[in-house]
Amino acid sequence: MNTKNIDRREFLKKAGTGAATLGAVALAGACAPKKTGKALTQGSGEDSRAHVLETGKMELRVNPATGDRVSLLGYGCMRWQMKKDANGRDTVDQDNVNNLVDYAIAHGVNYFDSAPTYLQGQSEGALGEALSRHPRDSYFIATKLSNFNNQSRAGSMKMYQDSFRHLQTDHLDYYLLHSLGRGGAETFAQRFVDNGMMDFLLKEREAGKIRQLGLSFHGSRDQFDYLLTLHDQYHWDFLQIQMNYWDWKHADGNRNVNADYLYDELDKREIPIVVMEPLMGGRLANPTESVARRLKERDPHASLASWAFRFVGSYPRVLTALSGMVYLEHLQDNLKTFMDFQPLSEEELDFLGTDIADIMARFPTINCTNCDYCMPCPYGIDIPRIFKHYNDCVNNGTFVQNRDQENYEKLRRAYLVSYDRAVPTIRQASHCTTCEQCVPYCPQSIDIPRELLRIDRYVERLKRGTLEGASSGE
Template sequence: MDTFLARGFTYFDTAYTYHGYHAEETMRKALVERHPRGSFQLATKLPLRDFKDSEDIERIFSEQLTNCGVDFFDYYLLHNMGYNVYEKCRKYGAFDFVVKKKAEGRIKVVGMSFHDTPELLDEILAKYGSGLDFVQLQINYIDWEQPNVQARRCLEIANKYNKPVIVMEPCKGGTLINLPKEAEELMKAYNPAASAASWALRFAANQQGVFLVLSGMNSIEQVEDNTSFMGDFVPLNAEENAIIKQVTATINEKTAVQCTACEYCTHGCPKNIPIPQYFALYNSIMRTTGSFSSQMVYYNNIAINHRKASECINCKQFEQACPQHRPITEHLADVVEKFEKNSILPTRK
């Protein structure tokens, strides 16, 4: 965080539910208590799946101010908006709530993070757009034309209503960092020094209406790399855009399950199945020649202290919470086929 600030970047994103509901407190300790309030911009989000009613929204907001150790939020978002929570937000006045808090000076800029269809985005912005200053969208080159995300169409809707856009998932949860060998070679042949992250972040920042790109960084090396090319941003040229199209085609051929490991599907899973971990292992196998190698060992180790994929009861109650709109139970069946049939799993403790 110190390096990020020292290099001229000021925006920090967190949320009520992140890291087992402890992310905001950690942000307070790592950032707020160590730097002047005017030296950074802090964003957090109202958990739309968590609140029970209008009074609960107020309670959570007050708790968030305490968690973060601030008197106001620079940016505040309705978190993970979609069909599964839209009616709940209308019923309990979530849209009116954030507008009220902005009027009180508790929020400087109001927005929403959105994971659903362009049609719903159009409906929401038509009805509530006057109270929203921006929209946060999942935009990356692999999801640009994907029918389950429709990044390009959602961006077009935001531009239609003149809503500035913050980009989330520019690297799609690491999918666009750990590339298939063929895809990585295409990029390295053009620019050996450029990281895979630089291609993904520059693609996102290159789009019309985008004013900010979020990037999850978990090492000082990643901070140094990202700030090096975003501090002096250079738009993609025609040749680079052509390479990205080739890379997209290669990745689509190799990636079986488009999962970003957000873990929304695991919140409240009645069987405590570590779904993203299993999907990551499945993708690792499918990107190779099909050899289990060490992936089977990882699966067996995870299954010792968690439920196996085969223990899914097909309830589908959390598929609606998936930002990628994946058929989770169907993918889990694929995991079972690959990892459990004809294999010996250890006994869970």
């Protein structure tokens, strides 16, 4: 570990930004729950938070190992808008990306998370292009080794080197082994040990080409424990985990471990945490009506998303929370939360992690975050859109539950028509072959074919008008 190099860099950075913020920074985390439940009566005036975009300060967290002062809001570069180019291929809208990145940097966001696989392989290039217009020491780049399919040394090496080229940089601030958590020691060995990549990456870290080496995790508890045992050997500088008020206690216990366990284990070992999916792929920004009502009752001004962000931001070991902001409005809303950040009280944390999550548990939604890792399906099925349509219907209360329901005919038509509008017929669930090629890619461990068949059976019953009369879960 070349701490000297980092110190120098860090020193320059500090000189650049001025020491004034230091006090504010630090400790944001250390003393998490400050606020009491006053929001209930007072409404805390989120509306009036518009001004923070002008006058507020981005919440910064310090990475103790490097002194990096990282913005608590990190930019996830997985969800930018794609446009059709002249050949009908999806292409990232670079102007849009530039605008968003400029705006983010101007408001203090300095952590950008990409991966070679994101956006059909275009994320790194677009991010590199946008960032190249800013001084290299004004931001941190995170990217990943996504060698899921080609685990050869040559393939992995090329992926690593391409990242530098695409991102137009000579060093990566945060580098992750992408999406670990399944297949245990065997998979780990296949992807990183047998091909010598792990040794190589450790050397790169020593040489300063990689400043911080970590991994992103989706999986079960024993998988996590296994990866932590490697900490002594490799020293993970940070870990990226899925954390939000749903996953805190309600992650699918069998396949994905609860986030509170992950957090506590990492906190014990003082390993900085990067949070992914703080909004569960946007689903916490558009939760079930009954959840939305509860949250709005608490604070009519606060956006639904802000609750989810404040939840993860209230935990001090969190270095940054990644949000895949597509539109300027997302970015602005998030900035209003993370500038002059207000952590939640203990009571509020519990309200979200327990009360709200319990309500959500009653709805048969699918834990899809629209990350697109499963795509493209070789048989052309649009998996994330099918799940999104289904979840939206469940959440918006336009889900047909049974034949005796009020407005049954109307809801039935609405569901079928909106399904056809959301997903072309030939890409709908009825075409799933259950080949299961998608299954290993899902970070949420969703049994994709099973869920598709479930939706397909449901749609078939709607079409035939043979939905049960009694109330039913499906």
